[in-house]
Amino acid sequence: MNTVIVRASVRALTPLIALLAVVLLFRGHDAPGGGFIAALAASAAVVLRRVAFGPAPGYSERRGRFALFLGTGLLLAVVYGLVPIVLGDTFLEGAKWSAHLPVLGEVKLASSLIFDAGVFLIVLGGVRAVVDEFEFEGHRDVRADEETRELHEGDATEGAR
Amino acid sequence: MTLAAAVFLLAVLGASAPLLVRVAGRNAAYWLALGTAASGVLVGVHVPAVLDGEVVQWSAAWIPSAGIELALRLDGLALLFAALVIGIGVLVLAYTARYAEHGDARLLTVLMLFAAAMLGIVLADDLVLLFVAWELTSITSFLLIGGDGTEGRRPAMRALLTTALGGGVALLGGVLVIAAITGTYDLGETLASADAIAAAPLGWLAALLLALAAFTKSAQWPFHFWLPGAMVAPTPVSTYLHAATMVKAGIYLAARFTPVFAETQPWTALLVVIGLVTALVGAVRALVATDLKALLAHSTVSTLGFLTALIGLGGEHGIVAAMTFTVAHALYKSTLFMVTGVIDHEAGTRDLDRLGGLHRSMPWTAGVLVLGTLSMAGIPPLLGYVAKEELLVAFRELAGHGILGMVALVTVVVAAALTVAYSLRILAEVLSGEPVGHAAPASFLAPPAIVAVLGLVLGFGASLLDGLVSVATTAALAERHDVHLSLWHGVTAEVALSGLAIVVGVAIVAARRGAVPALRRRAVPLTGDRGFDATYDAVLRSGSWIARPFLTTSPASHIAWVLGAIVVIGVATTAIAPPGARSAGAPSTPADWVVTSLLAAVLIAMIITRDRFVAAVLLGLVGFILAAWYVVLGAPDLALTQLLIETLTVVLVVLVFSRLERRFARTARLRRRTAIASGAVVGVLAGAAAWTFTGRERLSEPGRWYLDNALEETGGHNVVNTILVDFRAIDTLGEITVVAVAGIGAYALLYLAGRPDR
Numbered sequence: 050m051n052t053v054i055v056r057a058s059v060r061a062l063t064p065l066i067a068l069l070a071v072v073l074l075f076r077g078h079d080a081p082g083g084g085f086i087a088a089l090a091a092s093a094a095v096v097l098r099r100v101a102f103g104p105a106p107g108y109s110e111r112r113g114r115f116a117l118f119l120g121t122g123l124l125l126a127v128v129y130g131l132v133p134i135v136l137g138d139t140f141l142e143g144a145k146w147s148a149h150l151p152v153l154g155e156v157k158l159a160s161s162l163i164f165d166a167g168v169f170l171i172v173l174g175g176v177r178a179v180v181d182e183f184e185f186e187g188h189r190d191v192r193a194d195e196e197t198r199e200l201h202e203g204d205a206t207e208g209a210r
Numbered sequence: 211m212t213l214a215a216a217v218f219l220l221a222v223l224g225a226s227a228p229l230l231v232r233v234a235g236r237n238a239a240y241w242l243a244l245g246t247a248a249s250g251v252l253v254g255v256h257v258p259a260v261l262d263g264e265v266v267q268w269s270a271a272w273i274p275s276a277g278i279e280l281a282l283r284l285d286g287l288a289l290l291f292a293a294l295v296i297g298i299g300v301l302v303l304a305y306t307a308r309y310a311e312h313g314d315a316r317l318l319t320v321l322m323l324f325a326a327a328m329l330g331i332v333l334a335d336d337l338v339l340l341f342v343a344w345e346l347t348s349i350t351s352f353l354l355i356g357g358d359g360t361e362g363r364r365p366a367m368r369a370l371l372t373t374a375l376g377g378g379v380a381l382l383g384g385v386l387v388i389a390a391i392t393g394t395y396d397l398g399e400t401l402a403s404a405d406a407i408a409a410a411p412l413g414w415l416a417a418l419l420l421a422l423a424a425f426t427k428s429a430q431w432p433f434h435f436w437l438p439g440a441m442v443a444p445t446p447v448s449t450y451l452h453a454a455t456m457v458k459a460g461i462y463l464a465a466r467f468t469p470v471f472a473e474t475q476p477w478t479a480l481l482v483v484i485g486l487v488t489a490l491v492g493a494v495r496a497l498v499a500t501d502l503k504a505l506l507a508h509s510t511v512s513t514l515g516f517l518t519a520l521i522g523l524g525g526e527h528g529i530v531a532a533m534t535f536t537v538a539h540a541l542y543k544s545t546l547f548m549v550t551g552v553i554d555h556e557a558g559t560r561d562l563d564r565l566g567g568l569h570r571s572m573p574w575t576a577g578v579l580v581l582g583t584l585s586m587a588g589i590p591p592l593l594g595y596v597a598k599e600e601l602l603v604a605f606r607e608l609a610g611h612g613i614l615g616m617v618a619l620v621t622v623v624v625a626a627a628l629t630v631a632y633s634l635r636i637l638a639e640v641l642s643g644e645p646v647g648h649a650a651p652a653s654f655l656a657p658p659a660i661v662a663v664l665g666l667v668l669g670f671g672a673s674l675l676d677g678l679v680s681v682a683t684t685a686a687l688a689e690r691h692d693v694h695l696s697l698w699h700g701v702t703a704e705v706a707l708s709g710l711a712i713v714v715g716v717a718i719v720a721a722r723r724g725a726v727p728a729l730r731r732r733a734v735p736l737t738g739d740r741g742f743d744a745t746y747d748a749v750l751r752s753g754s755w756i757a758r759p760f761l762t763t764s765p766a767s768h769i770a771w772v773l774g775a776i777v778v779i780g781v782a783t784t785a786i787a788p789p790g791a792r793s794a795g796a797p798s799t800p801a802d803w804v805v806t807s808l809l810a811a812v813l814i815a816m817i818i819t820r821d822r823f824v825a826a827v828l829l830g831l832v833g834f835i836l837a838a839w840y841v842v843l844g845a846p847d848l849a850l851t852q853l854l855i856e857t858l859t860v861v862l863v864v865l866v867f868s869r870l871e872r873r874f875a876r877t878a879r880l881r882r883r884t885a886i887a888s889g890a891v892v893g894v895l896a897g898a899a900a901w902t903f904t905g906r907e908r909l910s911e912p913g914r915w916y917l918d919n920a921l922e923e924t925g926g927h928n929v930v931n932t933i934l935v936d937f938r939a940i941d942t943l944g945e946i947t948v949v950a951v952a953g954i955g956a957y958a959l960l961y962l963a964g965r966p967d968r
Contacts, residue, residue: 078926081846083934089854096861115957119950126943134270141939145925159925161935164942168935171946171953176858178953182960183865 059101066094074169078159084168091169092176099180108181115181118174126167129160213268213282216252217329219245224322231313239307242318243300246325250296253284253329260289261677263684265398267335278395283335286681290533291332291455291462293678294540298454298661299325305548305657306446309555317354317444324350328455332462337385337395344381344427347456348374354447355440365439368742372436377426381463384419387412388470397466401688404470417474420467421481428460428514431488435739438495438507445551448503453510453543458536461514464521465532469688472524481522486621488515493628497635497718498730502550502560505632506543509586512625513539519618520604526683527607530693531600533682537675538585538597541665545582548658549575553640555654557647562636566643574659575650580637581662585669587633587715588626588708591697592669595708598626600695602704623707630715635726638719672696766885773892780895784902805839820874822867830860847930 070091077083105111133142141164147157223245230238256266269281284292306318327350330343348370356366389395391410392403400407407413424430429437440452451457464481471477492512499505513535520532552575553568554560568576585594601622609619668674672695680693699705718725754761760768809832816828833856840849877885909917916929916937926932934942 077928077931078924078935079928081850081928081930083847083928083931085934086847086850086854089851089858092858093854093861096858100861100865112961113957115953119953123947123950126946130939130943139271141943143924143936143939147925157925161924161926161932161939164935164939165931168942168946171950175949175953175956178957179862179960182957183862 056101059097063094063098066090066097070094070169074165075162077165078161084165085172088169088172088176091173092180095173095177096180099183104181112181115174115177118170118177122167122170122174124167125170126164129163129167211268212252212255213266213284213333214270214280216249217282217326217333219249219252220322220326220329223249224319224326227318227322228315231315231318234313236307236310236313238313238315239303239310239318242322243303243307246296246299246303246322249329250300253289253292253296256284257289260284260286261681263681263690267398269335272336272339276395278338279336280339281335281396282333283397284333285685286678286683287462287465287685288332290537290678290682291458292329294458294537295325295328295332295455298450298540298544301657301661302446302450302454302544302548305449305551305654308651308654309444309446309551317446320350320353321446321450324354324451324456328459331459335397337389337397337400340397341378341382341385344423344459345374345378347451347459348378348427351440351451351456354451355443357443362442364743365436365442367746368739369436369440371746372426372433372742376433377423377460380419380426381423384416384423387416387419391416401467401469404473404688407470408473413474414476417471417477418480420463420471421477424460424464424518425484426460427463428457428518429488429511430460430484430515430518431491431511432741434488434491434511435742437511438504439739441503441507445503445547445554448507449544449547449551452507453547454540457510457514458517458540461517461521461532461536464518465529465682465686468521468524468529468686478522478524482519482618485515485517485519485522486618486625488512489519489625490515490621490628493625493632494729496632497628498726499632500562502553502562502565502636502640503547505562505636506546506550509629509632510539510543512629513543516601516622516625519622520601521686523604523608524687525604525607526687526691526693527600527604529683529686530679530691530695531597531604533679533686534593534600534675534695535597537668537678538593538665541661541668542582542585542592542594545578545658545662545665546586548661549579549582549655552650552655552658553579553647556650559646562639565640565646567645568640568647571645571647572649574652575655576641578655578659578662579640581666582658583633583636585662585665587630587712589630589712590669591666593665593672594669596669596672596695596697598708599699599704602626602707606703606707623711626708626711627714627718630712631718631722634715634719635722638722669697773888776892776896780892780899784895784898801842802839805835805842808835822870822872822874823864825874826860826863826867829863830856833859845930847928 070087073082073090074084074087075082077087130141133144134140143164144160145157146159147155150156223242227238227242230241234241259266266284267282269279272278272280303318303321306321310317324347327343327346331340331347334340334343351373352366352370355369356362385395388400388407391407391412392400394400394403407416426433437452437457441448443452489512492508492510492515496505496508496512499508517532517535517539520528520535522528550560553565553572556572556575557565557568559565568579581592585592588594588598605615605619605622608615675695676693679695680691683691683693759771762768812828812831812835816825816832819825819828833852837849837852837856840846840852916933920926920929920932920937924932924936926936
C-alpha cells in the first residue's frame, strides 16, 4: 500500500488533518469537538503516515516515544487539577475569562482547554502505542532488517565483554 | 505548611532526578542529598516547639464529603522517625553518589519518591492518608527490589504481595473498623477515643488487623521471609528501605496505636510472642549466614522482633527501650550495610569465608566496620549498648510477673547472646587470614564513617537523646514522660545479664568451626519463602485452570461465551422485566425507517460476502450509518466520535486482514448452520431486549440541569464537552489514566510479540 499515489496524498493530507485537529480541540468547549475527538482525527494522520511510509528512519532508537505523549498529557491534566487547590478552590475546578480585544471582538477563554489538551495528548499517545509497533504488510522487511542489525550489534557487544 | 512543603519537596526532587543525572551524572545524588537536607530544615524549624511538647499540625481539604483530609502532624513520635528518614536519607544519597559507577536516574527517582512516602507515613494525621503513604512505600520498595526485572523479580513479588497485599489490605481493614467505631479518620481524635475502641465489640478486630499490617511490613515471623530476599536490591536501597526506615514503618504504626490498643487484650500478648519468636529466628539465621549482606538482613529481622516485643510490652520502660533501640539500630545497621557495599566494591566479595585481613588491606573501612559491629553486639561504650540495657530493663521488669515473664526474659538473653555471637563472628572472619581487597576512596567511606562515629558519640553522650526519646515516649503513651539515658547505671542486674550474653556469645564464636555448620543444617526449615512460593504457584495454577476455556486461538469458542451472555441477559430482561420498566417512548419518525432499512441492507450484504476486505468495510459502514442516526437524533459529538473510531478501526482491521487469505475459507455445512442459527437466536433476543427498553424518552432531570446551567457555570456552549472537562472532570481524569495504562500495556504486548525470545 506504500505506493506513490498514497504517499503523495498522505503528504498533502497530513498538515490539513493536523489543522483540523487543532480547530476541533479549540472549538470543543462551544461546538462539537474537544480533546478526544481532535485526538482521534490526529490519529488518522498518524495511521496514514505509518501505512504509507512505514516506521520512520531511526525508529528503533526512538522506540517508546509515545510514552512522552502519555506522560505529558497526564501531567498536564493533574497539574491543571492541582492549581485550583493551591488557589484555595477544589480539585479540577475550572475558570473562565472573557475580554474585548480590538480586532477580534469578544474573546473568551476557559481554563478547561488545558485539561482537554491533556486528554488530546493521552488519546493520541494511546493510539501511537498501538500503531507504532504494529507490523503492517510491506514493512515487515524493514523491521526484519532492523531486527537482525540489532541482534548483530548485541552479539558484538556480548563478544567484547 | 512547611511540613507539607517538606514532603512535596522530596517528591519534586524525585521527579527532577532524571534531569539532574543528565546534567551531573552520578554526582546528581549529592544534589539530591542537599535537597533532602533542605527538606530536613523545613521539618527541623519545628524541633524546638515539639521538644517543648507541642504538636505541630497542618491540614487541607481532600475528600471533605467523606471527612478525609490531607492532614499532617509532627509530635515527638513523628519527629523521631522523621529524623531517621531524613538524616539517614541524606547520608545514603551521599553514599549513592560514589556507590554507582554512573548516575542511575531510575534508582534515584524511586528512592526520593520512597522518601516522600515514608515521611508521609510518619507525618500523616489522617488514617486514609497514612494508608496511602503506606502502600506507596510498598510499591516503591517493589520497584527498587525488582530493579530491571531479572534477578529481583521473584523477591520483589514476594515483598510486594506480603507488605502491600497482605499488610496493606489489613491496614485498610483496620482503618475502616476504627472509623466505623469512632466515626472519624482523624488520627488525633482516634487516639483520644481509646476507650470507645476498647469497649466496642469489634475493637479486637481492629487491633488484630493493625498488628498484622505491622508484622508484614516489619518482617515479623512468619512473614519474615521477604526481607532477606529483598537484599538483591543495590546496597543504598538495602540500607535505606530495608534496614533504617521502611521496615520500621510497622514499628511506628504499633507505637502510634499503643495508646489505643494497650488495653485491648490480644495486642500485648500477640506483639510480645511474635516479636520474641522473630528475634530468635532472625538471630539464628544471622549466625549461620555466610553472605555478609544476608547476615545483616537476618539481623535486621531479629532486631525488628525485639522492637515489636518492646512495643507490645508497652509502659515507660518498653517504649523508651523501643525508641532508643530504633535510633541505635538505624545508626549501626546503616553503617554496616554501607560499609558492606564498600567492602564488596573493593574486595569483590561479601562472602565471610573469602574475606580476611581487612585491617591490613583497608584499615579505615575495617575501623568503621568494627564500630558498627560492636554497636550491633551491644558492647559499651556504643549506643547499641545503651539500647540493649534499656531492653533488658524492660524485660527484667516483666520477669517479675510469673513464669511467662521469666520465659520472655530468658528468650531475650538467649537472642542477645546470639546477637553478640553473629556480630563478633563477622569480626573474627574478616580480620583474620590473608588480606583481600584495597583501600576505599575517602568520599565513598565518609557516609558510613559519619554514622558510625555518631553511634560512638551518642553512646558516651546518651543524654543527648533524652529530649527526643522523651517526647517520642510521651506521644506513644499519651502521657508525659521525662527520660534520662546514660551509658552507665552502676552495677545492676542488667549489666550482669549483658555480661552473660557477651560471654556466651564469645564462646559460640570460639566454637564456630563446629557449631555454625551444625546449626546451619538445622536452621533450614526456618526460611519460609518455600511456603510462600508454594502458595503463590498454586494460586497461579488455579488461575490458569479457570482461564483454560479462553486460552484458545479459535474465535468461535471466545464468541460463544459472549453470545451466551447476551442470550441470558436478553431472556432475563424481557421475561422478568416488570411492566413499569418498559419504555413509553414516542413512535418512530420516518427518518428512523430510512436508517434501519439502510442498516438492514448493509448487514445482509455483509452476511453474504465471501471477501474479508468487503466484510470489514461493510462493518465500518454499519458504524457510519449509526453515526448518521446520532446526527438525526441530535448528538453531533457522539456522531463525530463514532465516525472517527469507526475509521480507525476499519483501517486497523484491514491492515491485519492484509496478512490473511483474501477470501473466507469454506466451512462445513453443520458448522455454518450452527452459526446461522445461533446468530439468529442472539439477534432476535438482543432485538427484543432493545425493543423493550429503548424509545424516545423525554429529557431526564439531570440532563435538563446540565442544559440549563452549563453555559453559566463553565462558559461553554457544548454541554457534552462541559460535562467531560468541567462537571465530571474527575471521571475523565480516571478514564484518560486508563487509556494511558492500556496504551503502555498494548505497546508491551506488541513489542514482546515481535521478540519471541524475550
